[in-house]
Amino acid sequence: MSEASDWRVPDNPTSAGRVLHATLDLLDRQLRDRNGKLCGNVDDLEITRDEETGQMFISAILCGPGVLAYRMGRRRLGRWLEEANRRVHDTPRHHEPFERTRIPIELAGQVGPTIDVAVDIDDLATHDMERWTLTHVIRHIPGSGSRANQ
Amino acid sequence: MPSATHPRSRGIGHVERRRPRRAAALATLTIVAMLAAGCSEHSVGPARTYDDYERKSRTSAEVALSAVETVRLLAETSTDGNAWGAYTSVSLSEQEDTLAATEGDFASIQPPDHRSDDLRATLLELLGAASDHIAAVRIEARRGNLGSLADAAVPLAADSAALQQFLVSIER
């Protein structure tokens, strides 16, 4: 195989779209909810494979307890954590049509140093512990509700 | 139709790479253990040879000399009215404790031979004298007699000279 004929797959794709590399541009990015609140990182990505055409798409951003453990090779621990969190906390408030550790990719906005997602932080599993520490610890300490003295 | 393939439907026993993790854990444990050993008081190992014992006695003498000289400087400073009571008495106690710890540590090292016995006797005598004299300064300071600390510290000059001479003698 000659070197020249190798170039059938252009390294610079012909389509006009933006080129992203999943590990560089998407994984581990900071997520912000629709109000600009920090709501976790991109812990993993869901890939959907079309068995007939062979095409693949990124279909969702995954984040929340257990997802990172799964990605780091702790498969069983990760699944257990996800399941446990689902059982303990799964009380959807707004009946959003998505799982609480799964943000459908179409809800993602511009990909930059942060990724904005059109969801409410309260609907994400990443926020469960935050709420727990708030109601069980922080709220009981005087001065938790106001801004620091200027 | 596109279909999401679920990881669960393909139960694959994959190989986890554990080796680096274990190495990292081991390294961490080592560091923590070393710190635990280091942060608790200066550990004194056994001395197997005379040279070893001599080195340990030098370290002890150096610490003692530092304590004696610190107390002399403190006494001088206080007498000149350059420090207040709390500072002086807290600092004196610290030096007294340091010297006591050094004395105790050194006394507990088993001398390996008869030559070491002489070294041990000489140094312990010096350390004992220094301890007594530092205690005298501390007592005076606690009584609030800051102005007379320099007088109380006079005997320490001899201790300092003796310790320096000791250090020179084992240098040879």
Place this chain on the structure above:
Amino acid sequence: MRISDLLEYTVESADGQRLGRISDVRVIQDGPLIRGVQSAFRVDALIVGRGGLAERLGYIRGRVQGPWMLRVLFSRLERRSQVIAVSDIDHWDDDARVIHLVADAHRVRRTLET
């Protein structure tokens, strides 16, 4: 499937030659983000081989230029990786976690200069 699962697959050519593990995927973001339309983030190629670290740090296709020392180091590393078009995949062996390519698959060696 999660991308962390995909990154555990190795790629083999039709004649059984092992090309390496998948270290990254290249994604084309084309078309508007419309609810229900999944083509927005299309996986267009697999990056195979040991260039993963260079990828993650951004030393790809000259995006991150400096410092010189790191660029030289990582572009060398990056050159050891290959780009494989998704369209060149023949079939997936999900039990052994191997992706088999079609017979006339064409691979591109990555270079920083292009």
Place this chain on the structure above:
Amino acid sequence: MKKVLGVALGVLTAIGGFVDMGDLVANAETGARFDMNLAWVVIVGVIGIVVYAEMSGRVAALCGRPVFDLVRERLGPRFGMANLLASFFINMLTLTAEIAGVALSLSLVSSVNYLFLIPFVAFLVWLVCWRMSFVMMERIFGLLGLCLVVFAVTVWKIGPDWNQLFSDAAHPHVPHSETVFTYAYFGIALFGAAMTPYEVFFFSSGAVEDGWTRKDLGENKINVLIGFPLGAALSLAIMASTHLLLAPRHISVDQLSQVALPVASAVGRLGLAVVIIGIFAATFGAALETSLSAGYVVAQYLGWPWGKHSAPRTASRFHVVVMMSIIAAALFGLTGVDPVKVTEYSIVLSAAALPLTYFPILVIANDPRYVGPEHTNGRFLNAVASVYLVILVLVAIATIPLMIITKGGS
């Protein structure tokens, strides 16, 4: 005019905030033990922190991402986690040392045993983290830290032969009574004290909290370029004071109170008062920075809401981590560990962990997608930063073996 005042205030804060327990201990110890033979390390260290702090400030201003966020992004979750564990652990040691330092400085005016003061100090540190605004906290302790200028006054009062002093510092050698290993070990301690990683965690997170933008880049540069070197000059004054007054008397520094002794001796009662206020402010300020850093690194790695700009209610997990860290550090301090030893280990281990933190900063400061094509590092800056990266790696490799060989510098 107001702008100038703001900049001046920033610089003064940077000077006062530069010195912490690690710098106090490391400089006083080496001055008494190695004379001025390790002064060059302080200079090398401060250039390093200037270079990397400027980069982290610029990145924070231009893309709003603090350092530990980038650590995970660039090193990946595994190395990121390793860095998190190492940094958090070292940060806890530093926090313990700072809290003990505050307690020790208070014991020198109250003659209460410092162990009794630790719970009180820990509570105070938490209270400030909980209630005081970021800017106010930085200003108060930074400006009070300027009291440490009294070390420079001390050196001037002693009236040394200046030519001799500078020539000693310019012609370093290993003293006869020391080995190459102890020399290197204390060199690393000084280096680690100057370049402690929590400084960039705090610096970059602070820049994000203060809402820095492109407009603040100039101020960032001035703060770092003027403030840090002057802070380092204070460190050198500490070193010179113990070199001039304690070394000739064969005094080695193993208590915090001894650091103040040259000042009392040369400047007198007022000097002693000023230096103790300075030590109090420097250690208290650093205790705040390290306890917040504990929260910053964990929250930024995991993507939690963080920061003390808004009410604690909006960043509850962050505040829980800060609180738990303070409690843990206080408990560790209460076990009676030697505060000076804890300080030594914290700065030496900091030196070992430096590359993990500084490497991602260097990469991001070169990435146009983060800082924009016109604000990536220049050639000269990159050359300097690369040299430092190599130094950091070498130091990291040498640290643990040296620690074992010298038995922790004894």
